[in-house]
Amino acid sequence: MSLNVGIVGLPNVGKSTIFQALTSAPAEAANYPFCTIEPNVGIVQVPDERIDKITEFVKPQKVIKAVMEFVDIAGLVKGASKGEGLGNQFLGHIRQVSAIAHVVRCFEDSDVIHVEGKVDPTADIEVINIELAFADLETVDKRLNNLGKVMKSHDKKLKQQAAIAKPVLERLKVALEDGKPARSVEMDDEEKEAISDLHLITLKDTVYVCNVDEDSMTEDSDNEHVKAVKALAEKEGSKVIKICGKMESEIAQLETEEEKSEFLADMGLEQSGLDQLIKTGYDMLGLQTYFTAGVQEVRAWTFKKGMKAPQCAGIIHTDFERGFIKAEVYHCTDLFELGTEAKLKEAGKFRIEGKEYLMKDGDVVHFRFNV
Template sequence: MALNCGIVGLPNVGKSTIFQALTSAPAEAANYPFCTIEPNVGIVNVGDERLQKLADLIGPEKVIPTIVEFVDIAGLVKGASKGEGLGNQFLGHIRQVNAIVQVVRCFDDGDVVHVNGTVNPIDDIETINMELALADLEVVERKQSNLPKLIKNQNKEISSKAKMLVPVLEKLVAHLEEGKAARILDLSEEDKELISDLNLITLKKTLYLCNVDEDSMNDDNDYVKQVREYASTEGSEVLKICGKLESEISALETEEDKLDFMEAAGIEISGLELLTHAAYKMLGLRTYFTAGVKEVRAWTFKAGAKAPEAAGVIHTDFERGFIKAETYHCEDLFNLGSESKVKEAGKLRMEGKEYEVKDGDVIHFRFNV
């Protein structure tokens, strides 16, 4: 499923270090601005203990997890919306992703240069958000300038939509001019549908990722507290990660070594695993499973998807020729111990086209093409 999160931030905040640890992809990490020019793309497995539980009970030949895609986008700077620091190119990359992870520097280190000379996470966030808002403002104003011509169009559908857009774009312009994100503007679902073709950057869901030093992993430092307070005003999520520590963990060769390192460092769940799950959730993704002796596999679907749409994730033929979904929830299998006992307990159901697939469903699709 082609849904992804773009990792953005000012230069030298630790984006590429975190991306490299997250994906084990060879993103160059260096102590100078614009280390990343073309976006690096990494595919990351989403850890899910339910998948292993299913595998333990069924004993398949293969176990295949679901994934989430991360895109490491070059550092933005003040003036990016006007082309500073290759800004137009980088903003174009951000416009193509589905959600944003904004890395914020929340540590002091005299050996790592800050692009503005001093560590101030709120200034950093506002610099990024201002540039993204100004980039969106340009798109909105361009659309606004075309409205008079569209309103006069002989096609009533085009004319009617243009008239409905007038107040929405006016509201957006006033909001974006103040450097505020479109996601915190009171827009109805109908408004969002009207402007969906604009693909506004600041309308995308955003997670603030605080990159901290090891001493701040257990207790929030003042920088993290500031970010949490800022994020609460726009309803965005905040996660904390030590990029340096995660980089060291990812460099270890075996899972056993990684677990030993984490235990010694007092880490129960790696920051990267927390980030992967948060990104998966932020993208509105959920997981169902297919289970058999050949393969136990996790599949990604959009929350709220009906059974035929979820079947289409496996193959378009499954959606096109959908007949029924034979399904039970994985928790029923965990509680009862076998698929035969799931059937005996009446937990196995036959669902039709209107069934809304649930996170954790185990499904066998029946189809005919």
């Protein structure tokens, strides 16, 4: 299963508009040979002021930024879990993604038809979440039915696993039947592990993306629709961001970074909604960035939170992990403060770390290895 964010929502809420804006400046495919790109799968560059700043200090010939994947999933409708509107197929796609960006229509526009007839974000979210919960319910029911057989088998290990899974599946069933997401059910690590292979949709981290009109984007206060979404999200511990799909597609057509910054400044905005969406997605996936910085190339590397130095070295090349000796590390914020490697050393900020070093977001690293 790859690490990606699926864009989900009712039809006509602006999913494809947002996806197209996200992927309008395609990441240079040559730098990312690992990605096979399908029409609804986009590789997106992760905006990161830190790499821009490192570049000012190091002045490399080449800069390679971190990337992540977004998937545009076709709109779900009421009854999807029963197969309405190609429902099962789309639900299958959602099961494959690692986190969810749920786009909600918060803009008024009589030219754009709303499938339910009026703009009502809480009701819209409910429609989708109930379909997702019912899809999960089916998965949970299937597993529960199977457990009976497993309990009767002679395989001790299987029986043991089933004994752990049973009570948590039963709790999940109660919540899902009530239309509540699986993430609302408390589970310990052992229980989470016991059901992890089910890939429950409503267990995935979710950000609600309020697609608002231009005015609501530039005003400080939220419109009523956004307020309603925030209230709902707070109850389930999900994140919320505001985006204006229409404006993002205009920004996406601008050629240079300068033009984009100017456009945002004119609107009184610090960063685009898209940038915020990408950063939130990256974070939901548990991803962090370390940098390698040389005059030939400054590059951002993506790792999973909690990885140690040798594993991180292995992301560059398996030889780096196999022959790992040590890592020379400093944090980018120390570079910004002190300016040169000599000063970093003087201040004791340039460190030699070993195999047990837990890598930090923003570390600048040089790995020493021997194969």
